[in-house]
Amino acid sequence: xxxxxxxxxxxxxxxxxxxxxxxxxxxxxxxxxxxxxxxxxxxxxxxxxxxxxxxxxxxxxxxxxxxxxxxxxxxxxxxxxxxxxxxxxxxxxxxxxxxxxxxxxxxxxxxxxxxxxxxxxxxxxxxxxxxxxxxxxxxxxxxxxxxxxxxxxxxxxxxxxxxxxxxxxxxxxxxxxxxxxxxxxxxxxxxxxxxxxxxxxxxxxxxxxxxxxxxxxxxxxxxxxxxxxxxxxxxxxxxxxxxxxxxxxxxxxxxxxxxxxxxxxxxxxxxxxxxxxxxxxxxxxxxxxxxxxxxxxxxxxxxxxxxxxxxxxxxxxxxxxxxxxxxxxxxxxxxxxxxxxxxxxxxxxxxxxxxxxxxxxxxxxxxxxxxxxxxxxxxxxxxxxxxxxxxxxxxxxxxxxxxxxxxxxxxxxxxxxxxxxxxxxxxxxxxxxxxxxxxxxxxxxxxxxxxxxxxxxxxxxxxxxxxxxxxxxxxxxxxxxxx
Amino acid sequence: xxxxxxxxxxxxxxxxxxxxxxxxxxxxxxxxxxxxxxxxxxxxxxxxxxxxxxxxxxxxxxxxxxxxxxxxxxxxxxxxxxxxxxxxxxxxxxxxxxxxxxxxxxxxxxxxxxxxxxxxxxxxxxxxxxxxxxxxxxxxxxxxxxxxxxxxxxxxxxxxxxxxxxxxxxxxxxxxxxxxxxxxxxxxxxxxxxxxxxxxxxxxxxxxxxxxxxxxxxxxxxxxxxxxxxxxxxxxxxxxxxxxxxxxxxxxxxxxxxxxxxxxxxxxxxxxxxxxxxxxxxxxxxxxxxxxxxxxxxxxxxxxxxxxxxxxxxxxxxxxxxxxxxxxxxxxxxxxxxxxxxxxxxxxxxxxxxxxxxxxxxxxxxxxxxxxxxxxxxxxxxxxxxxxxxxxxxxxxxxxxxxxxxxxxxxxxxxxxxxxxxxxxxxxxxxxxxxxxxxxxxxxxx
Numbered sequence: 001x002x003x004x005x006x007x008x009x010x011x012x013x014x015x016x017x018x019x020x021x022x023x024x025x026x027x028x029x030x031x032x033x034x035x036x037x038x039x040x041x042x043x044x045x046x047x048x049x050x051x052x053x054x055x056x057x058x059x060x061x062x063x064x065x066x067x068x069x070x071x072x073x074x075x076x077x078x079x080x081x082x083x084x085x086x087x088x089x090x091x092x093x094x095x096x097x098x099x100x101x102x103x104x105x106x107x108x109x110x111x112x113x114x115x116x117x118x119x120x121x122x123x124x125x126x127x128x129x130x131x132x133x134x135x136x137x138x139x140x141x142x143x144x145x146x147x148x149x150x151x152x153x154x155x156x157x158x159x160x161x162x163x164x165x166x167x168x169x170x171x172x173x174x175x176x177x178x179x180x181x182x183x184x185x186x187x188x189x190x191x192x193x194x195x196x197x198x199x200x201x202x203x204x205x206x207x208x209x210x211x212x213x214x215x216x217x218x219x220x221x222x223x224x225x226x227x228x229x230x231x232x233x234x235x236x237x238x239x240x241x242x243x244x245x246x247x248x249x250x251x252x253x254x255x256x257x258x259x260x261x262x263x264x265x266x267x268x269x270x271x272x273x274x275x276x277x278x279x280x281x282x283x284x285x286x287x288x289x290x291x292x293x294x295x296x297x298x299x300x301x302x303x304x305x306x307x308x309x310x311x312x313x314x315x316x317x318x319x320x321x322x323x324x325x326x327x328x329x330x331x332x333x334x335x336x337x338x339x340x341x342x343x344x345x346x347x348x349x350x351x352x353x354x355x356x357x358x359x360x361x362x363x364x365x366x367x368x369x370x371x372x373x374x375x376x377x378x379x380x381x382x383x384x385x386x387x388x389x390x391x392x393x394x395x396x397x398x399x400x401x402x403x404x405x406x407x408x409x410x411x412x413x414x415x416x417x418x419x420x421x422x423x424x425x426x427x428x429x430x431x432x433x434x435x436x437x438x439x440x441x442x443x444x445x446x447x448x449x450x451x452x453x454x455x456x457x458x459x460x461x462x463x464x465x466x467x468x469x470x471x472x473x474x475x476x477x478x479x480x481x482x483x
Numbered sequence: 484x485x486x487x488x489x490x491x492x493x494x495x496x497x498x499x500x501x502x503x504x505x506x507x508x509x510x511x512x513x514x515x516x517x518x519x520x521x522x523x524x525x526x527x528x529x530x531x532x533x534x535x536x537x538x539x540x541x542x543x544x545x546x547x548x549x550x551x552x553x554x555x556x557x558x559x560x561x562x563x564x565x566x567x568x569x570x571x572x573x574x575x576x577x578x579x580x581x582x583x584x585x586x587x588x589x590x591x592x593x594x595x596x597x598x599x600x601x602x603x604x605x606x607x608x609x610x611x612x613x614x615x616x617x618x619x620x621x622x623x624x625x626x627x628x629x630x631x632x633x634x635x636x637x638x639x640x641x642x643x644x645x646x647x648x649x650x651x652x653x654x655x656x657x658x659x660x661x662x663x664x665x666x667x668x669x670x671x672x673x674x675x676x677x678x679x680x681x682x683x684x685x686x687x688x689x690x691x692x693x694x695x696x697x698x699x700x701x702x703x704x705x706x707x708x709x710x711x712x713x714x715x716x717x718x719x720x721x722x723x724x725x726x727x728x729x730x731x732x733x734x735x736x737x738x739x740x741x742x743x744x745x746x747x748x749x750x751x752x753x754x755x756x757x758x759x760x761x762x763x764x765x766x767x768x769x770x771x772x773x774x775x776x777x778x779x780x781x782x783x784x785x786x787x788x789x790x791x792x793x794x795x796x797x798x799x800x801x802x803x804x805x806x807x808x809x810x811x812x813x814x815x816x817x818x819x820x821x822x823x824x825x826x827x828x829x830x831x832x833x834x835x836x837x838x839x840x841x842x843x844x845x846x847x848x849x850x851x852x853x854x855x856x857x858x859x860x861x862x863x864x865x866x867x868x869x870x871x872x873x874x875x876x877x878x879x880x881x882x883x884x885x886x887x888x889x890x891x892x893x894x895x896x897x898x899x900x901x902x903x904x905x906x907x908x909x910x911x912x913x914x915x916x917x918x919x920x921x922x923x924x925x926x927x928x929x
Contacts, residue, residue, distance in 0.1 A: 158527065175485070175508035175529040388516065 003069055005061035010073050011080055012054025014146055018081055019047030022088065025133060028207075029126030036092045036126040043087035050084075068480065070159030071471050077142050078463055082106045085134055094127045099452045104131070106459040109138035110466035111348060113221025113318040113435030114458070116448040120226045125207060128224045132211035138466070139218025139248070139348040140188045141165065147181035163471045167345020167353055168391055171253040187255050188348075192217045195244045202237040216244045219349045221318030221435040228320045228443070229308075238304060238321055242311050249315030249343030250275065270383050271344050271355045278341060278354070279314055283307040286331055293328045313338040316350040318435020320443035336438060339428045350433030350465050352402060356395045358382070363392055401469050405431060409461060416454050426450075430461040484508065484843055487549045487574070489535035489565045490556035491518045493812065494580065494606065497832040498553060498839055503528050504918060507843060510544050513556075535565040538572070547573030551842055554579040555835075563600060570599030576842060578602040580835070582723070602842075606835040611727035613834060614808055617827040618716065618732070618781055621806045622708030624689060624827055627852050629863050629913050633897040634693060634890045636667075636861055636913070637702065638854070640824075641688045645707030653680040658705070662899045663698035667691045667887040667915035668859060673818050675857040675917065677887050689821065689856060693889030693913060695897045713780040713806060717741065719765040719795050720786030721751045724810060724829070728783060733757040739774055741765045743786075765795050771802070781806040785829070789813040796825045821856045828855045859917050861889075864928045868908045871927040878902035882927075885920035889913040 026040035065073070085108070086101040088094075095101040100116045107114045108131055120128070137145060143164040158177055162170055173180045192213045199209035208224050215222045225231035229241055247255065254272055257265040266272060287306035296302040305322045312319045313335055324335050342351015359382060366378045379386035406427050413423035418440065425438025426447070436443040450458065464472050474480050484507045488495050491513035499522060502509045509528040512535050513519055519530035533540030535556050546552065552574035554565040559582045566579035579600045581587070586595065586603055595603060616626050625638040641648055647655050652666055669678050670689035676682070684690065694702050703710060716732055718725050721742035729751075732738050738758040742748045748762035763770045765786070776782070782799035784792035789811045796807040808827040811820050820828055837852045837860070852861045866873050874880055877888055877900060891898045892911040898904065906912060916924050 158524065172529045175510050175527075177527050179508070 002072070003062065003064070003066070005058040006063065006065060006069055007073050007076065008054045009058040009061055010065075010146075011076060012051045012056075012058065013150060014077055014142065015047050015051025015080065015084060016055065017051075017146065017149070018084055019044045019051060021133060021137065022047060022130070025088070025126055025130045028129040029124065032125040034124035034126060036088065036094070036124045039088050039092035040126055040130075042091060043084070046087060047084050065159055067159055070163050071474055071480075074143055074160055074163040075463075075467060075472055075475055078109060078138075078467065081134075081137075081142060082109055082459075085109065085130075088127065088130050092124075092127065094123050097452075099455050100448075103447065103455040103459050105134060106462050107430075108134035108220065108222060109142070110433050110462040111135050111138050111215075111218045111220035111316070111350065112430060112433045112462045112465075113215070114430060114437075114441075114462075115222065115446050116450075116455070117446065118226075118448055120224065128211060129207070131222050132214040132220075132224070135218040135220030135222050136192070136214035137218075139220060140184060140252075144181045144184055147178050148185050164467065165346060166350070166468055167251075167355060168395060169345075171251070171346055173253055173256050183256060184252050187252055187259065188217060191244065191247060191255075195240065198240045199237060202232075202234055202240060204232065204237065212241065213244070216241055216317065216319075217248050217348065219245065219248045219315045219317040219343060219347070219433075221312070223319065230321045235300075235304060238308055241319065242304075242308055245311050245315045245317045245319070246279065248317070249311075249347050249349040251344040251346035252348075253346055254344075268383070271358065274358050275314075275344050275354045279311060282314075282334060282338065283310045286310060286334060289328060289330055295327045296322075309335065310338065313434060314341050314349075314351075315343045315347075316432055316434045318429070320436060323442060323444040325438065325442035325444065332438060336425065336428065339432050339434055342432055352399060352432075355382070356398060359387060359392065359395050360399055363396075398469065401473065402431070405461070405464065405469065409457070412457060413454065416451055426458060427461065430458045431465040433462060433465045484551060485545075485549045486510070486551045486553065486843065487512065487541075487544050487546060487569070489513075489541075489552070489554045489569070490562070491515065491522060491530075492555060492557055494832050494835045495553070495555040496522060497814075498555070498836050499528060500526060501836050501840065502843065505843065505921065510549070512540060512544055536561055536568060538568060541565075541568055541572055549573075550575045552577045553839055559583060563595075563598070567599040570601075576601050578604060578839060578842070580604050580606065582607070584608060604835055604838050606831040607723040607727060609834045609838060610724045610810070610829050610831050611731065613829060614724070614728050614783060614785075614827070615731055617808055618713055618783075618806065621711060621713065621781075621826075622703065622706075624821075625855060627861060629890075630892045630895075630897075630911060632696060633892055633895070634695060634913050635699065636852075636889065636915075637692045637694065637699075638670075638856065639690055639692060639702075639706045639708065641684050641686070641690050642707060643686045645684070645705070647705050648684050648686055648707075651681055651683040652678055655684070655705070656680075659701065662901055664692045664694035664702045665887075665889050665899050667693055667889045668857070670857050675859050677885055677915070677917065691854075691857075691915060693899065693915075695890075695899065698899070711780070711805070715739075715775075715779045716781045716783060717771075717774070717776065717779045717799075717804075719782070719784040719792070720810075721747050721760070722785050722787055722810075724831075725783070725785045726751060726755070728785070729755050729758045739779075741770075741774070766791060766798075768798065771798070776802045776804065779804045781808065783808040785810040789816055793820050793823070793825065796820075797823060800824065817856060830855055859915060860921060862914045862916060862921070862924070864912050864914060864924070866906050866908055866910045866912060866928060870906075870908070870929065872912070873906050873908060875905070876902065877904050877906070880927075883920045883923040885917035886924045887915045889915055 022040050022044035029037040029040055082105045086105040090101040103116055141164045143160045161177055173183045195213040196209045200206055211224045254266045283306050287303045290296045290302040290306055296305055308321045309324050324332050340352055342353050343349020345353045345355045362380050369378055409427040410423045413426055421439030422441055426441045429437040486502050486507050487510045488499050489512045491511050499509050499511050503526045511528055512531045512533055514534055516532045523530045531544050546569050552569040554562040556562050562579045566577040570577045577600055581603050623637045623639050627636040668691040669676050692702055715737045718729055718740040729738050729740050740758050741761045743764050745762055748760050752760040782804045784795045792809040796809045799807055806826050809825045810829045811817055833855055888900045890900050890913045
């Protein structure tokens with residue numbers, strides 16, 4: 001039987017945490033003295049009181065979390081956080097439509113970065129800060145945060161951890177899950193702090209520097225400017241953001257190793273190698289095309305624009321310094337393909353993840369070898385160890401479901417009247433938690449024009465993508481609920 | 484404390500579970516990925532797939548920063564090798580499991596320490612010792628000696644015929660003018676309770692008493708256990724434990740050992756001079772009758788199969804054997820076996836675990852013992868000058884409610900604890916603690 005009381009208990013506790021973050025944001029409103037302050041306080045009160053009620057009524061329950069409770073908690077947490085997280089947007093009237101507010105919040109928590117806002121600069125600072133902080137929370141993961149700060153989740157924490165952390169098999173940095181989560185958050189926090197300082201030095205206001213660091217490290221992509229990073233015509237700022245986007249797309253356990261002086265582990269890591277290789281190769285390719293096609297005739301500018309867009313898309317951040325839709329068509333096709341790659345496992349990036357693509361291609365290649373030598377045992381190696389076949393099967397299933405979801409969703413989008421470019425772009429960008437799509441949803445435009453049903457549907461795709469499909473799909477299958 | 488356990492066999496996984504529940508940082512190394520996955524899914528620990536004797540794999544487990552390295556792989560050579568490597572790589576304390584009695588001899592201790600193996604454990608040897616203790620005194624389920632037997636913990640099954648049954652603890656305390664024993668815990672229906680004065684004994688309770696050698700006689704009388712001497716012992720199963728027990732018993736007792744395997748029987752007959760080795764199936768009642776099971780005083784079942792051991796002991800009980808001992812390695816059977824009335828249960832994993840456990844307790848501890856039939860532990864802790872425990876009489880200081888103080892050894896003199904007892908520095912205090920209370924009581928001694 002499902003232990004629904006422990007689910008309510010954890011959700012209640014986490015809601016209180018969300019309320020606390022709203023209170024933190026209200027400090028920003030207070031500093032700027034804008035009209036959104038009371039709405040943050042009311043939202044926080046709602047979160048804390050409902051969460052507290054859930055917690056107190058279920059306090060004495062049996063504290064064991066099974067596999068099923070784990071999947072349910074993780075999925076529900078993201079939904080509940082989005083429903084309550086939209087309150088400041090909705091109540092304050094910054095986003096008057098409930099659907100729009102939900103889309104914006106879900107897009108925030110899942111670090112997608114697709115927006116429905118047409119005039120970002122007009123919003124009060126508190127709202128902008130809340131937009132950034134939800135991405136930051138969603139980036140490393142709500143559960144990972146909770147594991148770090150709530151000792152009560154220690155029991156069965158592994159079940160939750162596995163269901164939330166991206167990648168086939170999560171790494172542990174420390175024997176205990178709570179300490180692993182703490183270390184991850186410390187690295188995350190330090191990177192964010194360093195980036196903030198650098199951006200500040202580069203000429204951003206402190207407020208903008210903090211907000212951009214939040215959304216860079218989360219590979220989210222919400223900007224405080226309508227024009228995104230293109231607003232800042234500074235090579236320094238753009239390079240800083242490129243570097244931190246790239247770092248955020250690397251497995252955080254590699255960051256941990258590097259910070260402990262184990263650079264060899266980083267260099268030897270296969271996923272890191274391919275991730276870097278793809279980034280460099282595609283960037284150079286795009287830069288060359290840009291330069292010779294005459295779209296961007298200046299060498300450094302071509303290289304920087306190419307690198308920025310490529311890193312932004314492969315890490316699934318979704319910032320823009322240029323509109324790739326107005327470049328030659330070859331580039332938008334390359335960009336579209338990048339949307340499926342995604343960052344590394346164990347990073348804050350979305351998408352399919354480099355490790356899965358690498359293993360898929362290796363396996364396909366070895367399949368050819370196996371045809372020539374039918375009796376040979378040819379294992380798929382990764383980091384010089386053979387990958388077990390259950391993991392390979394899991395990856396194949398993941399990619400099949402991912403692609404099938406893209407296909408079906410594309411049709412649903414086209415029914416709403418969007419053309420091929422726009423439909424497939426919107427689906428790929430939401431499922432991959434990226435931000436900008438193709439066609440009508442390119443980097444220069446936004447999702448305001450999508451009908452209400454489409455917004456709910458795309459929000460669902462974002463959640464599906466952030467929790468790597470299996471967690472959500474599993475709950476929708478009948479055998480999950482059978483005893 | 485950071486603990487690395489090399490080898491996820493029966494002992495390894497059991498120790499890992501224990502350490503995890505005691506909130507230590509546990510890293511488990513084994514070459515079997517499947518077994519590790521099982522453990523990782525259920526316990527909060529880190530696993531590393533690799534060889535326990537590979538320097539690279541040990542390094543990836545951060546062996547240089549570990550406080551305790553426990554080597555329990557399937558082979559003795561591997562175990563010693565692994566411990567040596569770990570020590571050289573920087574592990575603070577290393578423990579290795581062995582299967583060879585020679586290594587345990589005092590004269591070899593220094594040799595192993597020079598190699599880098601600080602402690603050796605030989606679970607079979609420890610199990611044999613425990614069986615020996617249980618045979619010396621009948622009517623008790625488990626006996627643990629503290630400070631060379633100055634204080635003794637007895638686990639006794641209270642039956643209807645006991646004078647103390649249906650009396651409350653307070654009433655029992657009034658029977659004798661001087662306090663001769665302390666009731667530290669009662670195991671009832673699989674649950675361990677720390678009793679207060681108003682708790683009464685019920686039929687079939689497994690009660691834990693702490694007493695002195697002088698109090699033992701009175702305790703046995705009160706608990707309705709009459710004493711008799713064991714002369715004839717039948718051992719079922721020529722396993723390492725069976726052989727060890729036979730070796731120790733054969734000089735003073737009449738010992739018969741039944742072993743199903745012909746080859747093994749021959750070897751045993753060669754090694755055991757005064758034991759009668761019988762080649763046959765111990766589950767065969769005719770064979771047991773032929774070998775005079777009815778005249779036996781004790782029956783020790785130590786085959787590799789827990790089910791066989793439990794059933795054979797049942798059979799022996801039915802034939803009138805008064806003392807039965809069964810090796811039960813399957814943890815899920817322990818409660819069951821306890822309920823069907825088998826005298827003493829032996830579990831190698833638990834024995835090894837309690838031996839290892841003492842290295843993980845921070846307070847000055849001289850003895851730790853896990854109980855077979857309860858999750859609780861008995862610890863012998865040493866009070867120091869600034870321990871919180873010496874700040875007042877036991878009734879005045881706030882003891883955790885999942886902990887009971889049994890007795891004290893002061894300058895070699897045993898004292899049964901009462902509410903008026905005042906603990907002094909350097910006292911050895913015997914404490915019965917539920918797992919939830921161990922940390923709390925540890926703090927009171929630090």
